[in-house]
Amino acid sequence: MNDFWIILIGVLVAATCGLLGSYLILRRMAMVGDAIAHAVLPGIVIAFMISESRDSIPMLLGAAAVGLLTTFLIETLHRRGMLQIDASIGLTYTSLFALGVILASAFAGDVDLDLDCILYGEIALAPLYTLDIGGVDMGPRAVWIVGGALILVLSFIFLGYKELYITTFDPAYAAIIGVSVSLWHYLLMGAVSLTTVAAFESVGAILVVAFLIAPPAAAYLLTDNFKHMLLLTVLLGSLAVVGGYYLAAWLDASIAGAMALCMGLVFCAAFGLYRRRLHIASKSLTDQQLAARG
Amino acid sequence: MNSLIEFLTFDDPGVRAVSLGAMLLGIGAAVVGCFTFLRKRALVGDAVAHAVLPGVCLAFILVDFMGSLGWTDISPKHPLALIVGAFVSSWISLRLIDYISFKSRIKEDTAIGLVLSVFFGIGILLLTLIQHGSSAEKAGLNSILFGRIAALTAGDVLLFGAVATVLVFITLMLYKEFQLMSFDEEFAAVTGLPVRRLELTLTTLTVLAVIVAIQAVGVVMTAAILITPPAAARYWTERLPVMILLAALFGALAGLTGAYASFAAPRAPTGPWIVIVLTGFAILSVLFAPRRGALARQLRQRRNAGRIRHENILKALFHLGEQDDDFYAARSSDDILARRPMDGTVLRRGLEQLRRHGYVRREGAAWALTAEGRMRGARITRLHRLWEVYLTQYVGIAPDHVHDDAETIEHILTPELEHELEALLDHPQIDPHARVIPQKHG
Missing domain, CATH: 1.10.60.10 (Iron dependent repressor, metal binding and dimerisation domain)
Known part of the structure; x- marks a missing residue:
C-alpha cells in the first residue's frame, strides 16, 4: 500500500509542478522557480514557529507569502536597485535561504524541523502522516495537500488559460488588449509558491525544482503545440516518478534523488529524439535541394 | 561577547589558521566572482555548486572502495580526493549546460536549472547510498550541504586557502585578457586573443573557486560567496581594479565571519551567517553607494525634477512677458496656471523656492520676474x-x-x-x- 501512496504523491507533485513549470520555462523564468523553491524556507519556519504545529494551512500561507516576497524582491533589486537579473536572483534566494537555515537551527531544539528533510524531503515517510477526520482514516495527508494544490493549479490554468497564454507568448500584445501582464505574472508566481510549499514537505526543495524544470524542458523538445506540451509534461513527469521509485527501492537510497535522476534520463531521451528529428529534417532538406538541382 | 574578544586576539593557533584560511577562501571566490558577475553568469556559479555534490560522493565511494581492496590507505574524505571529484562533475555540468543550450531550443536558464537539479538529485542519491552503506567514515560528509568550517582540520583549511591564493594569482596574471573578455568579447576575439581557451580557463577557475567556497557556505548558498561581493562592490566604483579590491575585502570579511561563527558555535552551520553578512554589505551598497546607489539616484532624480519645474515656471512667466511686452510686471498664480497648467501647490512651492534664489519677486499675491529670472x-x-x-x-x-x-x-x-x-x-x-x-x- 505504501508503494501506491508514494507513487500517487509523486505523480500529483509531478503534475502540479510540471504544469506550472511549462509556463516558467517559456517565460524564461526557470531560475525564478528555483529561487522560490529555496526561498520559501524562512516562511515555512516562521509559520511553524507561530502556529507551533505542522498544521499545513498556516504553513502554506506563510510560505506562499514569502514566495511572493521573493518574486517582488528579485524584481525590485533588478528594476529599482539596477542590479543585473542573474545576480538579483542569486542574491535574493541565497539570503532568504540563509535566513531560513539560521531560524531553523536556532529553534531546532523546540521545533521538529529537519534541514536535510527540507532539502531533499522524505517522501518515504509521507504515507505515515495520515489525515484523520472524525476518527476516520482519510489516507496520507500529503495526498490531500498536493491533490488540493493540483486542483487549484488546474482550475487556475483552466480559468486563465487565454490570459496566461497571451502574457507568456506575447506580453506586448497582451498589454495592448488590456490584459495585465504583471497581474498574471504575480498570480503565476503565487501559484508556484503555493505548489512549492505544498510539495515541499513530501519531496523537498530540490525535487520541486527538478519537477518544475525537467519534464517541461523535455516536453518542449518533443512538441510545438502548447496543449500537447502540458499533457506530455505530466506524462513524462509521472514516468520519472514511477521509474525513480523502483530505482530507489532497488538501491535502497533517497527516493527524491532517484526521481531526479530519472527525470534527467527522461530529458536525455527527449534530447536524443529531438536531435535525431533535427538531423533527419536537415538531411531530407538537403536531399530535396539536391533533387531540385537535378 | 567574550567569545568575540577571545576570537579577535587570535591567541589560539587553530583560530589563526582557520581565520586565515577562511579569509583567503573568501578573497579567492570574490576575485574570480568579479568576472563571473561581469559576464552575467552568476547563476552558472549556482549550478556548479550543486553539481559538486555527485562528484564528491563518487570520489568518496571510489576511494572507499579502493581502500577496502587494500589499494590505498588515504581517507575517502581526504580533501584532495573530494576536490578532484568535485572538479570533474562540475566541469561536466558546465559543458552540459553549454551543450544543451547551444544544440537545442532550450534557453540557458532552463538548462542551468535542469542540470542543477538533476545533478543535485544524483548527489543526494549517492549521499544516501553512502549513509546506508558500511563505510566507517560516512559521518560528516553532508556538512558539505550547509558548510561547516569547524568540521575541517586546520590543515584542510590551509589547503583550501592555498588553492584560493593560486586562484587569485592566476586571475591577476590574466587580468587584462579577462577584462577585455568581460566587456567586449567580440573585440577580444578580433584582436587575436584565444577567447575559447580563456573562457575555459575562467570556467576552470570558477569551478575551483566554487569548490573552495563550498567548504565555508555549503552547496546551496555558494552562489552568494561568489556573486554577492562583486555585486556589492560594483555599486561603489566604475573601475575594475577598485571593484576587485572591494569585492576581495567583502569576501575576506565574510570569511572572517564564517571563522568566528564556527568558533562561537562549532556545531552550527557557518554558511548562513557568511551569507547574511554578505547580503548586509550588498543591501547597504544598493541603497547608499554614492553614485549608483538607490538613494543617490533618487536624490538626483528629485533634484532634476525640481530644476525642470523651476525652469517651466520661469518659462511661463517669460511667455507672459512676451505676450504683454512687459517682462517685469507682476502676475497672479492664475495667470501662470492659465499659461501652463500644473498643480496649484506645486506652483506656489516652486515660486517660493525661486524667490529664495532671486529669480522672482513677490508683489502682494502676485509674482514678477527679476532680471536673473x-x-x-x-x-x-x-x-x-x-x-x-x-x-x-x-x-x-x-x-x-x-x-x-x-x-x-x-x-x-x-x-x-x-x-x-x-x-x-x-x-x-x-x-x-x-x-x-x-x-x-x-
Missing part, C-alpha cells in the same frame, strides 16, 4: 525654439510635431551644445511657429 526664462525659451528650428530644418519633422520633443530637450541642452546648434542653424531669429527667438544678451 528673465534671463533664465529667456534661455529656456531660446533653447526650445532653437531645437524646433533644428528639428524642422535638419530632421525634417513637421512644425506642428516638434513641440513635445523640444519641451524635453530644453532642460538638457548644455551651453556648448547651444553654441553649436546656433552656429549650425546660422543664428536664426524666428522659430517654425514664427515667434522671435530671444537672443543671448537681449
Whole structure:
C-alpha cells in the first residue's frame, strides 16, 4: 500500500509542478522557480514557529507569502536597485535561504524541523502522516495537500488559460488588449509558491525544482503545440516518478534523488529524439535541394 | 561577547589558521566572482555548486572502495580526493549546460536549472547510498550541504586557502585578457586573443573557486560567496581594479565571519551567517553607494525634477512677458496656471523656492520676474525654439510635431551644445511657429 501512496504523491507533485513549470520555462523564468523553491524556507519556519504545529494551512500561507516576497524582491533589486537579473536572483534566494537555515537551527531544539528533510524531503515517510477526520482514516495527508494544490493549479490554468497564454507568448500584445501582464505574472508566481510549499514537505526543495524544470524542458523538445506540451509534461513527469521509485527501492537510497535522476534520463531521451528529428529534417532538406538541382 | 574578544586576539593557533584560511577562501571566490558577475553568469556559479555534490560522493565511494581492496590507505574524505571529484562533475555540468543550450531550443536558464537539479538529485542519491552503506567514515560528509568550517582540520583549511591564493594569482596574471573578455568579447576575439581557451580557463577557475567556497557556505548558498561581493562592490566604483579590491575585502570579511561563527558555535552551520553578512554589505551598497546607489539616484532624480519645474515656471512667466511686452510686471498664480497648467501647490512651492534664489519677486499675491529670472526664462525659451528650428530644418519633422520633443530637450541642452546648434542653424531669429527667438544678451 505504501508503494501506491508514494507513487500517487509523486505523480500529483509531478503534475502540479510540471504544469506550472511549462509556463516558467517559456517565460524564461526557470531560475525564478528555483529561487522560490529555496526561498520559501524562512516562511515555512516562521509559520511553524507561530502556529507551533505542522498544521499545513498556516504553513502554506506563510510560505506562499514569502514566495511572493521573493518574486517582488528579485524584481525590485533588478528594476529599482539596477542590479543585473542573474545576480538579483542569486542574491535574493541565497539570503532568504540563509535566513531560513539560521531560524531553523536556532529553534531546532523546540521545533521538529529537519534541514536535510527540507532539502531533499522524505517522501518515504509521507504515507505515515495520515489525515484523520472524525476518527476516520482519510489516507496520507500529503495526498490531500498536493491533490488540493493540483486542483487549484488546474482550475487556475483552466480559468486563465487565454490570459496566461497571451502574457507568456506575447506580453506586448497582451498589454495592448488590456490584459495585465504583471497581474498574471504575480498570480503565476503565487501559484508556484503555493505548489512549492505544498510539495515541499513530501519531496523537498530540490525535487520541486527538478519537477518544475525537467519534464517541461523535455516536453518542449518533443512538441510545438502548447496543449500537447502540458499533457506530455505530466506524462513524462509521472514516468520519472514511477521509474525513480523502483530505482530507489532497488538501491535502497533517497527516493527524491532517484526521481531526479530519472527525470534527467527522461530529458536525455527527449534530447536524443529531438536531435535525431533535427538531423533527419536537415538531411531530407538537403536531399530535396539536391533533387531540385537535378 | 567574550567569545568575540577571545576570537579577535587570535591567541589560539587553530583560530589563526582557520581565520586565515577562511579569509583567503573568501578573497579567492570574490576575485574570480568579479568576472563571473561581469559576464552575467552568476547563476552558472549556482549550478556548479550543486553539481559538486555527485562528484564528491563518487570520489568518496571510489576511494572507499579502493581502500577496502587494500589499494590505498588515504581517507575517502581526504580533501584532495573530494576536490578532484568535485572538479570533474562540475566541469561536466558546465559543458552540459553549454551543450544543451547551444544544440537545442532550450534557453540557458532552463538548462542551468535542469542540470542543477538533476545533478543535485544524483548527489543526494549517492549521499544516501553512502549513509546506508558500511563505510566507517560516512559521518560528516553532508556538512558539505550547509558548510561547516569547524568540521575541517586546520590543515584542510590551509589547503583550501592555498588553492584560493593560486586562484587569485592566476586571475591577476590574466587580468587584462579577462577584462577585455568581460566587456567586449567580440573585440577580444578580433584582436587575436584565444577567447575559447580563456573562457575555459575562467570556467576552470570558477569551478575551483566554487569548490573552495563550498567548504565555508555549503552547496546551496555558494552562489552568494561568489556573486554577492562583486555585486556589492560594483555599486561603489566604475573601475575594475577598485571593484576587485572591494569585492576581495567583502569576501575576506565574510570569511572572517564564517571563522568566528564556527568558533562561537562549532556545531552550527557557518554558511548562513557568511551569507547574511554578505547580503548586509550588498543591501547597504544598493541603497547608499554614492553614485549608483538607490538613494543617490533618487536624490538626483528629485533634484532634476525640481530644476525642470523651476525652469517651466520661469518659462511661463517669460511667455507672459512676451505676450504683454512687459517682462517685469507682476502676475497672479492664475495667470501662470492659465499659461501652463500644473498643480496649484506645486506652483506656489516652486515660486517660493525661486524667490529664495532671486529669480522672482513677490508683489502682494502676485509674482514678477527679476532680471536673473528673465534671463533664465529667456534661455529656456531660446533653447526650445532653437531645437524646433533644428528639428524642422535638419530632421525634417513637421512644425506642428516638434513641440513635445523640444519641451524635453530644453532642460538638457548644455551651453556648448547651444553654441553649436546656433552656429549650425546660422543664428536664426524666428522659430517654425514664427515667434522671435530671444537672443543671448537681449
